Amino acid sequence: MAPTRARLRHPIRPLAIALVSALLLSGCGMLDWFTSEKDPHPPAELRNLTPTASLTALWQTQVSKGTEGRQLKLVPALESGRLYVADAEGQIQALDTRSGSLLWKQSTKLRFSSGPGLGEGLLLLGTSRGELVALDASDGSERWRALLQSEILSVPGIRSGMVVVPTLDGSVYGLDARDGTRRWDYRRPMPVLTLRGMSSPVIAGDNAIVGFADGKLVNLEIATGAPLWELIITPPVGRTELDRMVDIDADPVVVGGTIYVAAFQGDLAAINATDGSVVWRKAISSHVGLAASPRALFIADDKDHVLAVDSANGGTLWKQAELNYRRLTAPALMGDLVLVGDVEGYVHALATEDGQIRARMRITKAGISDRPQVVDGVAYVYADDGTLAALTAGGALPMAPAREPPASASSPTAEGAAPTTGGLRTGLGSAGDESR
Numbered sequence: 001m002a003p004t005r006a007r008l009r010h011p012i013r014p015l016a017i018a019l020v021s022a023l024l025l026s027g028c029g030m031l032d033w034f035t036s037e038k039d040p041h042p043p044a045e046l047r048n049l050t051p052t053a054s055l056t057a058l059w060q061t062q063v064s065k066g067t068e069g070r071q072l073k074l075v076p077a078l079e080s081g082r083l084y085v086a087d088a089e090g091q092i093q094a095l096d097t098r099s100g101s102l103l104w105k106q107s108t109k110l111r112f113s114s115g116p117g118l119g120e121g122l123l124l125l126g127t128s129r130g131e132l133v134a135l136d137a138s139d140g141s142e143r144w145r146a147l148l149q150s151e152i153l154s155v156p157g158i159r160s161g162m163v164v165v166p167t168l169d170g171s172v173y174g175l176d177a178r179d180g181t182r183r184w185d186y187r188r189p190m191p192v193l194t195l196r197g198m199s200s201p202v203i204a205g206d207n208a209i210v211g212f213a214d215g216k217l218v219n220l221e222i223a224t225g226a227p228l229w230e231l232i233i234t235p236p237v238g239r240t241e242l243d244r245m246v247d248i249d250a251d252p253v254v255v256g257g258t259i260y261v262a263a264f265q266g267d268l269a270a271i272n273a274t275d276g277s278v279v280w281r282k283a284i285s286s287h288v289g290l291a292a293s294p295r296a297l298f299i300a301d302d303k304d305h306v307l308a309v310d311s312a313n314g315g316t317l318w319k320q321a322e323l324n325y326r327r328l329t330a331p332a333l334m335g336d337l338v339l340v341g342d343v344e345g346y347v348h349a350l351a352t353e354d355g356q357i358r359a360r361m362r363i364t365k366a367g368i369s370d371r372p373q374v375v376d377g378v379a380y381v382y383a384d385d386g387t388l389a390a391l392t393a394g395g396a397l398p399m400a401p402a403r404e405p406p407a408s409a410s411s412p413t414a415e416g417a418a419p420t421t422g423g424l425r426t427g428l429g430s431a432g433d434e435s436r
Contacts, residue, residue: 043343044324046360053337053349053358058378058390059100060363064091066386067369070113071196073153075370076382077118084137085382086112086125092140097378100390106140108133117156117163117200120177124163126152132165132173134180146180148173155200157208162222164201164208172201172210172218174225184225188212192241195264195287197249204254204273211248215263219276229276234266250289250330253297255311260297262286268299268309282314289330289371291338293352298331298338306331306340306350320355323348330371334379337393341368347381349393363389 064087067074077084078097086092090110094103110133115125122143123135128151134143150169157164162183163175170190174183191214199211207228208220215236219228236244245265252261258279259271264287270279284307290299296317297309304326308317327343337358338350345364350357366385373380379391 041325043326044322046346047322049357051359052356053351053393055347055349055359055361056392057361057363058098058392060387060389061100062386063087063093063095063388064386065089066366066382067384069384071153071369072112073114073155073197073200073370074112074382075115075155076373076380076388077116077123078373078375078380079118079137082137083380083388084116084118084123085388086116087386088112092116092123092125092135094137094140095388097375097380097390100388104139106135108135108142114152114200115155117158117165119158120161122158122163122177124156124158124165126154126156126165126167130167132156132163132175132180134163134177144180146175146182153196154198157201157203159203159208159222160206164203164210164220164222166198166201166210168196168198170212170214172208172220172225174220174222186218186220186225186227188214188216188218190214191236191244194245195247195249197247197287199248200251202252202254202259204259209252209254209259209261209273211250211252211261211263213247213249215246215248215266217248217252217259217261217271217276219273231271231276231278233261233269233281234263247287249287253290253292255292255294258311260290260292260311262290262299264302268297268314270311270314280314282309282316284309288328291331291333291371293333296352298333298352300328300331300340304328304342306338306355308338308352308355318355320350320357322357327367327369329368332372332374332379334372334374334377334393339372339374339379341370341372341381341383343367345383345387347372347379347391359393361391363387 068088081097083095083097090108093105111128112125113128117124123137125133130148130150132146150167154166161177163177166172170188172186194213201208201210215234218230234246236246238244247264250262257273259273262268265285267281268284269281285302304323306320329341332339336352346360346362349359364383364387366383368383381389
């Protein structure tokens with residue numbers, strides 16, 4: 001029985017070592033990859049085609065050392081013409097979104113593992129030691145620091161003077177944004193075996209929507225931490241702990257009064273935000289996330305097929321299977337294109353209408369783990385090696401880079417993309433831009 005690619009990417013937590021050892025001794029075929037250096041699901045080869053759209057780099061620069069090869073959740077944050085990026089060595093920078101020029105830089109010497117979250121004048125970053133750090137967004141100076149009980153691998157959220165941050169042990173904390181004082185905490189028991197990671201809280205009005213490793217979605221009141229409702233998206237099923245993994249690592253998406261969420265080895269579901277009732281469910285396994293337009297959802301599943309799903313009923317609109325096992329990011333929407341990054345540093349542009357791969361560009365030779373952040377028609381891509389690029393579609397004239405990247409950094413290269421094998425098709429029209 002072959003493992004899914006998500007299990008290859010995410011290390012198993014130390015508390016599961018005894019269980020894994022027992023399964024290895026039993027000779028279960030699904031664990032062959034533990035003792036083999038060969039990837040049972042190598043990334044699909046890219047095929048050439050004549051692009052039918054263009055991706056253009058407005059600027060590109062090497063801003064940091066990135067994640068240092070670790071599975072972290074360091075994603076760019078954007079606000080008021082500023083782009084904030086952090087790395088695993090504790091460096092945080094603010095850059096101008098139009099030119100990529102450096103506005104300020106701070107070195108904290110902390111081991112950042114997630115963030116920055118952004119709001120109310122604060123940059124919020126988590127560390128591998130369970131520290132939550134609040135920095136002033138104007139200059140990067142430290143405002144306060146709070147010690148929590150476990151590593152932080154989700155981007156903190158903030159609203160109405162309250163910071164909401166989950167930790168890897170299944171806890172969610174509510175902290176006063178003024179000084180980091182703990183106001184409440186909510187805890188769930190963790191399964192024996194989980195993926196390394198956790199979804200980031202989505203702030204919807206006065207509530208925080210949080211997914212957990214046991215497949216449960218919870219709606220918490222920001223002011224008190226009280227659960228307004230709890231719902232199991234996918235119940236654990238199977239004889240082994242590996243079979244029963246149903247983590248919600250993908251960030252939920254809220255559109256109007258509906259929450260869309262996906263679970264690993266589970267379902268994609270539409271949830272009524274008011275009472276937590278299920279509108280529809282569809283068997284799609286994903287741990288990287290989804291994007292939403294008014295009429296459709298776009299999701300990369302655990303085989304790295306990209307699908308468009310009708311947001312009203314969950315029906316499949318199209319499926320693009322040519323990027324098999326290329327370890328895709330969550331999709332991002334830019335006009336009538338769906339953007340995904342991959343393990344070899346490519347950004348692929350798919351048509352929202354039918355899934356055809358219309359263009360691709362290589363940003364770097366390193367992987368891209370987190371979705372492009374799209375604001376005002378520009379996609380900001382932060383690769384695992386610290387390469388940062390601003391891309392636009394449709395043949396816009398490039399701007400001069402603010403800084404020359406080091407000689408080791410790869411220049412962005414636009415190439416032809418793989419043709420789709422197709423699937424179901426429908427006209428979706430133009431999708432709007434998406435930002436965090």
